[in-house]
Amino acid sequence: MFADRGYDFDTYRRLIRARDITPKIAQRGAPHGSGLGKTRWVVERTFAWLHQFKRLRIRYKIRSDLHLGLLQLACSITCLRRLKTSF
Known part of the structure; x- marks a missing residue:
């Protein structure tokens, strides 16, 4: 699991290791350039x-299935827009 310097505490490292996950957390005070956070x-x-879609930015829907449907629709529209501009 990759994380930035804000999670560099022994408590977090122990919790992650308890789930058999190897933590890759940047050290506080270490110089930048470790590679962590480059793709953030x-x-x-x-x-x-x-967040361009107002219904996702401000969650009006209480039901999670409706929210998931709006999220999937927003992702589809975003992908379609990106595809249109790439050709």
């Missing part, structure tokens, strides 16, 4: 794309 912008960009 991909996740942040994806959330920004999904």
Whole structure:
């Protein structure tokens, strides 16, 4: 599991190891360049794309199945838009 410096605590490391997962957490105070966090912008960009849809940004639907349907629709629309601009 990859994480940034904000999770560099022994408590988190122990919890992760208890589930047989190897933690890859950047050390606090270590110089940048460890490689952790280089692809974080991909996740942040994806959330920004999904927040263009008001019904996902402000969750009006209480039922999770309706919210999941709107999320899948938003992902499909986003992929379609990206495909249109790439050709």
